[in-house]
Amino acid sequence: MKYFTTLACIFLLLSISALGQKNLTISGYLTDESSGEAIIGAAIYIPELETGTTTNIYGYYSISLPPGNYTLVFSSLGFTTQTKSVDLNSNTTLTFEFEEEEVSLDEIVVEGERQDQNVTSVEMSVERLDAKQVEKMPAFLGEPDIINSLVLLPGVTNVGEGSNGFNVRGGNVDQNLILLDGAPIYNSSHLFGFFSVFNTEATQDVKLYKGGIPAEHGGRLSSVLEIHQKEGNMKKLTGSAGISSIASKATIEGPIIKDRMSFIASGRISYVGYMAKLTPDNADNNIYFYDANAKVNYIINEKNRIFLSGYFGNDAIVFGGDFNFRMQWGNSTTTFRWNHLFNEKLFSNLSVIYSNYDYVLGSTDENTAFDWKSKIVNYNLKYDFTYYASSTNNIKFGLSALEYKFEPGKVVSSSEISAFNEFQVPPENALELGAYISNEQKIGSRLTLQYGLRYSHFINHGAGEVYEYETGVPRNPDYPNSFDGKNEVIGSTTFDRYESIAQYGGFEPRASMIFLLNEHSSLKASYNRTRQYIHLITNTTAPLPINVWKPSGKYVEPSRADQVALGYFKNFNNNTFELSAEVYYKKFYDLVDYVDGAALILNPYVEQDLLKGNGRAYGLEIKAEKRKGKTSGWISYTLARTERTVHGINGDNAYPSNYDKPHDISLVVYHDISEKVEISGVFNYSTGKPITYPDGRYEFDGYVFSNYSNRNGARMPDFHRLDLSLNYWPKRNPDAKVKGKWNFSLFNAYGRRNAFSLSFRQNEDYPQYTEAYRISILGSPVPSVGYSVTF
């Protein structure tokens, strides 16, 4: 009931603003003069009224004011601040191009955002990375990587070097909604986690919500990672190409119709496997990845713009010779967007999104020939609206429908004499519906509230087959983690196309507030509830490309999380330094966990191996950043804990998650030595990850086995690593047509052997002895060289 009260309040506020004085609207698009691309998050300030607004992700702004004479100050970091006088006596459109600020070349400038955004925006728990920033960081094998850079931010961790995915504030890897131009990405890694699927050359910027997730996003518990692909230069044809120790890439962008229509196309291909082939042992083996990005952007007229973007990527691993094994996996996405202005106050965006993740494993050997295929496909229709109601209210609302098709696994024997039978885990289908409304409301000059409500509804539907178990559930809760807990399959029910199998739904309240203490500091607070209806079924340390997503259904429930966060934000020295400190507390409900020895792959009765649990995470995150000048960078410190409590695991006691790292410090420094040379360094220190130690050994059938009791009860040695890089521009002047850049990286500079894990096992020569081994993914410094050109 209380939700309806909240809703009623929102509508009441709406009607109050509608009843107010007759306001007029100033609106328009802000673009970059050099490329014609939209400027996101630029500030528009009206000193007379001490109010303002910012541009949205399409560069659009709108503000309603009483008639009068005003000064409008347009500002964005990296661009010259512009002042315009407006005599407002009718609705006014003010669209113009921003000139890039004349900055000395060797300064790092984080573009496209208001200078004091950190302090003045109601958003909190948000991290941004600019692709240019990422490209200047030291890179593993010289290949700049967005996700490897993200883990340097407070609150973001992973389970170790070269592991798939990332963890945000105690959340599992599958709790991140990763959106590439709005399309969900189901596996963000190449090469099992050494690199991510996002090519920095095609990326504009990256925004990560760790908390305070706005109502327009739903579907995952812990974070939203928005990756915007570049739009393409509207003015002139430009391009870039690069070569690193592991991959080559090239990008071209330019106008199709000057100032109206642009395109960008980018491709990347790795040759890591070809290097490996040079060693005789690997002559028949190969591993590689590639990806392609493309986008077309068309301004039809003042009121209509369309975008079409796509991504396609693939990984392949081949064991040749007599082994005859291959494995391939990849994502592909397509996004169509239509921005439409109904009037200067009502901005809309219609998105039609397709996303697919699939893999295939197979052997071509005649006797064991098989193809094993699996995929998740989704079609998404979204309609989002922003209503610039008044200078103090900014309302967003929208609808979304997302249809999923899950094909968890199908084995096809591909030769006549193959020993494998045809086999299929029943496919599942689901529809996820969402509706939201939220309002950002300014109260006076110091207080801004953002409050909203999302309702999500999930329908697991036919055509499908659902197994029936004796006693009605797949597991007996009295034997939580035991062979005897499996209930017998007694039959199955077949459902027709679109017939509902199971339904879940619920409200997701979201709220944030900011209170400006003074011009340079603020306090923020936020609360959000999130619901997640699909789960990545994985029990390995890091997810594998062959893990499958499972929708909530008859036997698997959706997960839920609640998070509160409080923060203090302060800028110094004319926004040169930014300081932020946040504390958060997060509870997780109904998370999926796994029985010991769970068979999660190609198992039609996988629900028999699933357990249910709760979790919590809490922490303090402090970050100090220098944004301008010859030396820039940040230092961050995170103090955090994350744990799980699952009936049937660890004697029902709470245990730390695999990525629980109580202390985590990152230092990122960029320094310009001269106009042509810039260096950067990254240092990371964290507490060792939790590990389960054996508490005894025993002999059985010739083997010596370990007995384990306290899940994740011990810790591995502390982690620390230093990475360095040097960028050198032989001819760096703004008039040069072609600019080349050398990059020299030294990853793991002092050769630290960080433990990925400890392995407990028998000595090979003396099987009686049991020993502990430290496994390191990087055992020595890794140098690399890269070269890139832009034209």
Add this chain to the structure above:
Amino acid sequence: MKKTHFYIFSFLISLFTIGCEDLIVVDVPEGDTKLVVEALLYSTDSIHQITLSNSAPYFDKNQTPRISGALVYIMTNNGDSVGFRETGIGSGRYTANFKLEEGKTYFLNILTAQGRIYRSLGEKLLRVSPLELYQSDEILDSIQGFRPQGYYVSIRTVEPAGIGDFYRWIININGEQQLSPQYFWIADDRLVDGNVIEEFPQFFVYGMMPGDSVSILQTSISARAYNFWYLLQEQVFNSGGPFDTPPGSPEGNVISLSDPNEIVLGYFSVSNAREASITVRQK
């Protein structure tokens, strides 16, 4: 699948040639001492052996303590019972001479010298097919960390129709039981039900030279025993890489009647078995 993970991880590590592994010293906790029952009975044996021992601290380098002086006997579902006798004082090894019969269910009973009573759940002697061994026609080159140079020997068998057969194989090379991960062979028939099984790289014994003798015991195991061996397999294949699953303690089928909360390690199983041997020839 476990093996594929294992090889992919090794391959990735070799690919970057920067990963490494070294021996380290860590302090591990010391848990309670637990009874370990090793009672794996095969239809091919006439003398059966059961070993009782205790678990020991992890880095202890001695043989784990044996449990001597216990009363050990097996009962069948129709009430027959066979007593086991300890061979050698303090050996903890108990033997008995009898034949297992297909279709019968067996129970293990233990009464220790301290008066503690243990009993297993019933284990039925299931069906198993005969098998043949054959060798490859050609010598395969070595692949570092994966296989040595030589012929391979593999199995040929017919999986009987009907899902629900579980297998474990025991591999002997030149009379020695093989314990390394690549010889930890267990399987279920879900994907191969009713088919001829041959040329399965999963069941290759690599690196054989002329004169080497290989013998393989193909044994049936129950679904519960498969679950137990599957968890042991995860331990054997634990490589410390990103593809490992959290270590769990395999749940045995021996229960303490004296203290229902007591954890008993090990397993009592009866397996129908068929053996085949081959001596590798020059080809």
